[in-house]
Amino acid sequence: MAKNPLFKHIDEMVPWNAREHMLECVAWTPEAPDVMTFTFRAEAENIWFRYLPGQFITLELPVGPEPVLRTYTISSSPSRPFTIAVTVKMQADSIGTRWMFEHLKPGMKLKAIGPLGDFSYVRHPADKYLFISAGSGITPMMSMTRDLGDRDPDADIAFIHCARSPSDIIFRWELEYKARYMPFFNLGFIVTELERTQLWSGLKGWIDKAKIALLVPDFLDRKVFCCGPEPFMATVRESLAGSGFPMAESYFEESFKPDKPAPMVVVGDSGEADARLSVSFTETGKTVEAEPGFTLLQTARAAGIRIPSACESGICGTCRVKCLSGKVDMQHNGGILDDEIDEGYVLACCSRPLSDVSVEV
Structure with missing residues (x-):
């Protein structure tokens, strides 16, 4: 056959x-x-x-x-x-x-x-998990829930999702199916609004310490993964911290914004603020003078050279380029792997020349 x-x-x-x-x-x-x-x-x-x-x-x-x-x-x-x-x-x-x-x-x-990205239960294994999400922040939680459901159907997962209304709950039916058939999957929804004709037996309002404790009484014993709008995550952080939760060891969140911006550095071996360093873009054949403190991405844009970029915060890795010679100060936020750095790659959005530099662009 x-x-x-x-x-x-x-x-x-x-x-x-x-x-x-x-x-x-x-x-x-x-x-x-x-x-x-x-x-x-x-x-x-x-x-x-x-x-x-x-x-x-x-x-x-x-x-x-x-x-x-x-x-x-x-x-x-x-x-x-x-x-x-x-x-x-x-x-x-x-x-x-x-x-x-x-x-x-x-x-x-x-x-x-x-x-x-490092926002994964694989990076932070635990016996029990608590996933907390709002809006489209549910997507990494869904990926992890689906993966755990396939690999370890008896995984102990508590899942809290917040939405504007019941009709706005993404993946609602799949989550309810998992709550029915995964023996240690505990699901809770919180909505802020109800239409006049909607029936709702879940919680209503904004997430807070009391609602977390009501839905997941043993939340202090779990590793928490949180994703959603920044005000939502700030509320979750405050609620957990106010309950004595071990934030440093057991709280993780996904954000496409850095914790803090990359610091400005003084360029040039001489340490003078007005030092001028050259950046050579080998594929375009241009060599330009970099303004003090400018990143490789800013320098390229000033010269009319396009380097693909997205977050511009050293997170997404889109602006990765190969540094062929010279030194840069790279203050990234996880958007590049160690083996890529070993191979000479840098993120243009958060790399500032410390010497004359040649990059493969």
Whole structure:
């Protein structure tokens, strides 16, 4: 009998381990108002996706004459490695996400950069977890929940999700299914609004210390992963800290904003503030003088040279370039791997020359 060409055992395939990839959209699925899941497969054949649940990728979106780069957390699970998915919410001022909603259809291909990120239970294993999310911050929690459900169905997970209304709860039906069939999965929803005709038996209002304790009485014994808008995460931090929770050891949150901006540095070996250093961009053939304190990204822009970038905070890794010679001061926020640094790569958005520098751009 002839073998189906679509079927491959995973040991006949190779892992998704490059730093840049071409993805082909294979499906889009509405999840909630203005929320969509886009599912992709690798453009290259015989590829399976390798990443940590909770990590993110950056997509290059052809919005206009110049593409834009947007960072999204992966919502799928690496335990199901043949496709990868992101779940995105369109805000009023969305540019990239609006383009995805209006134009991205099965068969279209996008460039992806990543995966990156340390926000994963794999990095911080525990006997018991508490996932707390709001809005589209549910996506890394869903990736981790799906992965744990496949690998360890008896995992002890408490999951609190906050939304504006019951209809805005992303993945509600899947979460309720897991709460029914995973023996140690404890689910709680909190909403802030109810329509006149909506029936709701869950909690209503804003998350606080009392609601956390009511939904998860043993929260002090769990490792907590939190994701959502910054005011929401600030409230969670204050609620936990006020209850004596061991924040330093057991609290982790995902944010695409750095804890603090990279400090300005004095450039030049002489230590003089007015030192001028040159930056050579080898692929464009330009050598320019860098303004004191300017990053490689700022220097490139001033010279009319485009380096792809997204977060500009040393988090997403989109602006990774190879430093061929010279020294830089790189104050990143986790957007580059140690082996990449060993190979000579730097993040242009947070790297400032300490000497004359040559970069592969």
